[in-house]
Amino acid sequence: MKRSFDRRQVLMLGAGAAAIAALGIPGGPAYAKNDYEEVIAKFTGGKTPTPSKVKLDLPEIAENGNTVPMTVSVESPMTPQSHVTDVLVVTDGNPRAGVATFHFSPASGIAEANTRIRLATSQNIIAVAKMNDGSFFTASKAVKVTIGGCGG
Amino acid sequence: MSVKPRIKLDKKEAKKGDLVEVKALVSHIMESGQRKDRDGKTIPRKILNKFTCTVNGKEVFSADFEPAISANPYIQFRFRAQESGPVVLTWIDDDGSKIVGEESIKVN
Amino acid sequence: MLSRRDFLQVAAATAALVPGGWSQAFAQQRLTQAELLRFEATGNVTLLHIADLHGQLQPLLFREPSINIGVGDAKGLVPHISGRALLDHYKIAPGSAAAYALSSEDFTALAKSYGRLGGLDRIATIVKAVRAERGDRVLLFDGGDTWQNSYTSLITKGQDMVDCLALLRPDAMTGHWEFTLGTDRVKELIEKLGFKFLAQNIRDTEWNEPAFEAMATYDRGGVKIAVIGQAFPYTPIANPRWMIPTWSFGIREDELRANVAKARESGADLVVLLSHNGFDVDRKLASRVSGIDVILTSHTHDALPEVVTVGKTLLIASGCHGKFVSRLDLDVRDKQVKGYRFRLIPVFSDVITADSEMAALIAKIRVPHEKMLGERIGKTDSLLYRRGNFNGTLDDIICDALLSERDAEIALSPGFRWGTSILPGQDITREDIYNATAITYPATYRTTMSGARLKEILEDVADNLFNPDPYYQQGGDMVRVGGMSYTIDVDKPVGNRISDLTVTRTGKPLDPAREYVVSGWASVNEGTEGPPVWEVVMRHIEKKRVVAAAPMSRIRVLQR
Numbered sequence: 113m114k115r116s117f118d119r120r121q122v123l124m125l126g127a128g129a130a131a132i133a134a135l136g137i138p139g140g141p142a143y144a145k146n147d148y149e150e151v152i153a154k155f156t157g158g159k160t161p162t163p164s165k166v167k168l169d170l171p172e173i174a175e176n177g178n179t180v181p182m183t184v185s186v187e188s189p190m191t192p193q194s195h196v197t198d199v200l201v202v203t204d205g206n207p208r209a210g211v212a213t214f215h216f217s218p219a220s221g222i223a224e225a226n227t228r229i230r231l232a233t234s235q236n237i238i239a240v241a242k243m244n245d246g247s248f249f250t251a252s253k254a255v256k257v258t259i260g261g262c263g264g
Numbered sequence: 265m266s267v268k269p270r271i272k273l274d275k276k277e278a279k280k281g282d283l284v285e286v287k288a289l290v291s292h293i294m295e296s297g298q299r300k301d302r303d304g305k306t307i308p309r310k311i312l313n314k315f316t317c318t319v320n321g322k323e324v325f326s327a328d329f330e331p332a333i334s335a336n337p338y339i340q341f342r343f344r345a346q347e348s349g350p351v352v353l354t355w356i357d358d359d360g361s362k363i364v365g366e367e368s369i370k371v372n
Numbered sequence: 373m374l375s376r377r378d379f380l381q382v383a384a385a386t387a388a389l390v391p392g393g394w395s396q397a398f399a400q401q402r403l404t405q406a407e408l409l410r411f412e413a414t415g416n417v418t419l420l421h422i423a424d425l426h427g428q429l430q431p432l433l434f435r436e437p438s439i440n441i442g443v444g445d446a447k448g449l450v451p452h453i454s455g456r457a458l459l460d461h462y463k464i465a466p467g468s469a470a471a472y473a474l475s476s477e478d479f480t481a482l483a484k485s486y487g488r489l490g491g492l493d494r495i496a497t498i499v500k501a502v503r504a505e506r507g508d509r510v511l512l513f514d515g516g517d518t519w520q521n522s523y524t525s526l527i528t529k530g531q532d533m534v535d536c537l538a539l540l541r542p543d544a545m546t547g548h549w550e551f552t553l554g555t556d557r558v559k560e561l562i563e564k565l566g567f568k569f570l571a572q573n574i575r576d577t578e579w580n581e582p583a584f585e586a587m588a589t590y591d592r593g594g595v596k597i598a599v600i601g602q603a604f605p606y607t608p609i610a611n612p613r614w615m616i617p618t619w620s621f622g623i624r625e626d627e628l629r630a631n632v633a634k635a636r637e638s639g640a641d642l643v644v645l646l647s648h649n650g651f652d653v654d655r656k657l658a659s660r661v662s663g664i665d666v667i668l669t670s671h672t673h674d675a676l677p678e679v680v681t682v683g684k685t686l687l688i689a690s691g692c693h694g695k696f697v698s699r700l701d702l703d704v705r706d707k708q709v710k711g712y713r714f715r716l717i718p719v720f721s722d723v724i725t726a727d728s729e730m731a732a733l734i735a736k737i738r739v740p741h742e743k744m745l746g747e748r749i750g751k752t753d754s755l756l757y758r759r760g761n762f763n764g765t766l767d768d769i770i771c772d773a774l775l776s777e778r779d780a781e782i783a784l785s786p787g788f789r790w791g792t793s794i795l796p797g798q799d800i801t802r803e804d805i806y807n808a809t810a811i812t813y814p815a816t817y818r819t820t821m822s823g824a825r826l827k828e829i830l831e832d833v834a835d836n837l838f839n840p841d842p843y844y845q846q847g848g849d850m851v852r853v854g855g856m857s858y859t860i861d862v863d864k865p866v867g868n869r870i871s872d873l874t875v876t877r878t879g880k881p882l883d884p885a886r887e888y889v890v891s892g893w894a895s896v897n898e899g900t901e902g903p904p905v906w907e908v909v910m911r912h913i914e915k916k917r918v919v920a921a922a923p924m925s926r927i928r929v930l931q932r
Contacts, residue, residue: 171622172843173836175608179334181580181620190344203332207298210330214341219324221283221344226580227327228334230296234866256844258609259832272579287579340580 148202148209152240155200155213161240161248166199168239168253177231177257184214185224186241186249196223198242205235231257267291269365271353277370278345286317286325287340288353290363296331312363314356315339319369320349345371403469405724409501414713415703416593417642418506420499423515423670424692426549426790427522427533427810429734431488431721433793434693435757436675438476438923441862441931444840446652451674451689462677473695473718474675480755480795487722490694492536493734494719496727498697499540509593514545515670515690516603516648519561520552521790523745523806524737529557532737534565539730544568544588548604548648548671552812554615570601570646572631573624583619586631595642595704598635600628600664602647604671606846612813614898623653623843625661632663641707644668651689652842658682665709666700671847673759673789677716686712692790695719745803750913752800753920758791758808761837762860762929763852766791766808768921770905771854773912774891778818778902781875782826783854784892787833800913805906809893814904816893824884827870830858835866853926856882861930872928 152161169183186196195218201211214225223241231237238252267290274285290312297309309331316326324343337355348371355363442452453461455477464470472482473489503510514537519530530553537545544567550558562569572586590597605623608616628645635643645664647654650671658667659682667687675691679700686709690698696716703711738745758764763771767785774783791808794800821829829851836846850860859872873882882888893905913919 169626171605172841173606173609173846175606175613175620175622179577183340206332208331211332212330213328215326215328217323219319219322219343219346220341221324222342224342225325225327226338226340228338230332230334254844256835256839258836258846259829289578338580 145204146206146209148204148238151202151209152200152238155198155240155242156248159248161250163250165249166239166241166251168237168251170237170253170255172254173256173258174231177233179228180231180255181226182211182229182237183224183226184239185222188223188243190216190218190221190223192218195220195244196241197244199223199225200240200242201229201237202240203229203231203235203237206230206232211237231255233257267363269353269355269363271351271365271367273351273367273369276368277372280345280347280371282345283342284345284369285340285342286351286353287338288365289336289338290355290365291336292355292357292363294329294331294333294335294337298331310358312337312355312357316354317341317343318352318354319343320347345369347371403720403723405497408717408720408723409498411699411701411715412713413506414701414711416509417595417597417702417704418502418510419644419666419668419698419700419702420502420510420512421515421668421688421690421698421700422495422513422694422696423648423668423690424517424673424790425492425514425533425694426517426692427520427525428490428693428792428807429492429522429524429532429536429737431491431494431719432693432807433483433488433795434490434695435479435755435759435793436474436476437760439760439762439929441761441838441929442652443838443862444842446655446842450676450680451651451672464677469718469720470677473720474677479757479793483793483795486720489696489721490719491721491726492540492694493726493728493731494721494724495694495697496540496730497725498717498719500727502699511590511592511597511599512540512542513599513644513646513668514542515646515668516545516547517549517670517692517790518545519547520549520812521788521807521810523803523810524741526806526810526812527741528737529553530561534561535737536730536733538566539733542567543590544570544599544601544646546570546601546603546646546648548607549611551603551607551616551619552611554812555618558616568601570599571603572600572627573602573605573621575620577618577620580620586627587635589635589638589640596640597642597644598638598640599644599646600631600635602628602645602649604648604650604847605653610846610848610896612896612898615812623649623657625657628657628661632661636663642666642702642704642709647671650842650845650847651687652845653847654687655680655682656842658685658687665704666702668698675716679712679714684709688714688716690716693792745801745806747802748799749802749805749910750800750916751918752794752796752798753918754796754922755793756800756919756921757793759789760849761787762850762924762927764791765921765923766794767852768854768925769913769919770808770909771852772919772921773909774816774893774905775854777908777912778816778891779889780818780891781855781877781888782821782890784829784890785852785854786894787837787849787851788894789849800919802906802910805909805913809904809906809909811894813895813900814893814906815895815900816891816902816905816908817895817900818889818891818902820887821890822885822887823873823882826856826882826888826890827873827884830870830873831867834860834862834869838862838869839866850927857926857928859928859930863930863932876926
């Protein structure tokens with residue numbers, strides 16, 4: 113039986129195309145910006161977070177844009193006196209910036225969470241941590257969502 | 265239909281102050297609200313938007329999810345063992361329904 | 373008339389006398405087995421390393437790259453020095469055996485003089501000799517890309533390689549192309565392997581837990597050695613993810629740091645990373661992860677005659693296709709490498725005796741197929757090779773075959789780094805074609821793509837090769853094209869490297885809005901249909917009878 117090819121099924125259209133399909137947007141230019149700056153500003157009340165203490169762990173190149181493992185952690189003693197309260201995660205290249213907000217307390221013992229996220233295209237993921245003293249810290253990581261194939 | 269989440273704790277018993285790792289997976293489409301169907305109509309958003317973990321009734325970790333969280337959401341985190349009791353994980357759907365799963369921890 | 377063996381000795385003896393360790397041996401001495409194996413042993417541990425055999429059991433011709441561009445911090449550094457510059461860098465005399473083994477310079481002429489390299493039976497001789505000399509101080513490692521990419525490895529699903537490697541008794545391996553056999557077969561082979569398959573950087577996609585053993589420890593020469601495996605981090609991107617849906621890879625630096633710490637805490641005197649990262653990734657990794665004494669690199673097929681050091685970490689690169697065996701002697705005391713001596717041993721097949729046991733097994737594996745594999749399908753008038761950043765001449769032939777046999781306007785062919793070389797005037801055999809195409813997903817698709825989409829694909833693959841940060845590189849060479857030409861500026865950012873896209877047949881620019889009929893192979897997507905690429909290429913060559921291609925006729929490269 114001759115099988116007709118959907119455009120997305122042809123050679124080397126791997127993770128990127130699949131992710132675009134899931135988010136229902138056409139493949140836009142890499143690093144197209146969304147409203148992530150406003151989302152961060154709302155979270156920090158306009159304060160500029162310091163690039164420190166936060167660690168974002170994602171693969172440099174996504175295997176599958178539909179499900180990219182992400183770990184965010186924040187250096188903190190997590191005591192009643194000094195702890196992380198919230199961590200906002202946004203992206204600058206998805207149609208909408210928001211990914212998740214994690215809420216911690218001294219009962220958490222450690223400010224660390226791992227989940228899997230959708231990335232429509234190559235872009236930056238940004239995490240902003242809010243401490244109980246009202247200070248903010250941040251980190252970002254670029255993830256490439258590639259067409260794939262041709263390697264080796 | 266109620267969905268049964270799958271939950272893994274890295275230990276069933278812990279010493280007070282130990283960190284306990286929780287991993288949980290739940291089946292859910294996490295419909296982003298940005299996809300269109302064949303007729304070009306937007307498929308309405310339907311995601312699990314909130315996750316909470318309590319230990320012995322006290323919240324130790326929670327999260328708000330956006331549509332950029334993958335289908336069949338996975339969550340992994342840790343908490344500090346303080347007292348024995350049920351470890352209850354709750355996901356809240358856009359439609360208001362809940363998915364609840366429970367394990368327990370014994371703290372020595 | 374001189375026999376080849378006599379000639380080799382004469383050639384080596386008459387080569388210019390030059391300073392420097394590795395080449396000097398050739399220049400000053402006769403090319404004999406004793407000389408190739410000569411090594412002033414040092415210390416208490418000997419590491420032997422082979423990598424990237426790509427299913428090759430027999431001696432072969434493999435032309436090293438003439439274009440191997442380095443970007444970012446790797447610009448101008450080995451292994452991104454090729455041809456004459458490489459010879460100058462290592463002070464290797466042009467025309468010498470070393471020059472032939474390590475560079476693309478005068479390949480055709482030197483291949484006729486020095487013959488084929490490799491052969492697992494010759495490698496077995498070397499391994500046995502080193503074991504005889506060094507006793508219990510020896511560890512042998514296979515860096516992976518062993519189980520696939522030849523005819524016999526394809527039809528036996530890697531069994532031929534596993535059986536032959538078993539005779540060689542390695543201590544551990546890691547993998548990349550191995551995974552294109554699919555989850556079940558990989559598990560099945562590992563179960564009966566008889567030695568460790570290590571990969572600290574693979575986790576299951578469901579629970580994020582280690583899917584393979586990360587580390588093994590050995591006692592050799594009174595030294596406790598921890599070996600950590602690192603599989604190719606981008607296997608599910610470069611190769612079909614659907615074949616291994618439950619495994620997630622990645623570089624996983626943090627996990628590696630934790631494993632190194634674990635090794636040290638458990639008392640390891642020496643920590644070795646058996647890596648399939650590719651050289652540039654390993655060079656960056658060595659600068660960021662402390663506590664690794666030796667990285668046995670692979671994947672990018674670099675053959676480096678000297679150790680590269682990054683801080684206290686020693687990096688060695690052992691080439692591919694069985695052309696070389698690396699020997700690294702280490703003096704390990706007080707949990708430190710106090711001294712070392714290294715030699716990249718070239719496996720000149722006419723000089724090194726075949727090990728009879730291994731030779732017999734290889735013969736047994738090949739007998740049922742030997743006649744078919746040896747069948748002549750045509751002849752080449754020019755040197756055919758693949759390795760290099762852009763279209764090799766053999767890739768041009770493959771693309772021509774896709775264009776004509778699949779009636780396409782544009783052809784795309786993967787930038788694999790493996791495949792053997794064929795000299796001008798030589799017959800092309802079926803085996804030559806399998807050596808360049810034997811994969812588990814060989815279907816040649818035929819479809820349409822817009823000019824804009826074609827540019828997008830070239831840009832995407834170019835970034836996987838020329839992103840200035842090695843962690844964002846995928847390690848293959850550039851996708852090969854037929855039916856069109858282009859200019860590439862490697863220093864530009866993603867999306868801006870490719871220009872002057874021109875349709876060869878019309879001489880007109882590639883129209884971004886027009887749909888072109890495209891044929892290619894090695895699609896990473898499940899359900900791709902079409903005849904296997906080797907059939908297409910063989911049919912094309914059989915019709916043409918004689919083929920030829922000029923180097924770099926389709927691509928213009930700019931680099932500042």
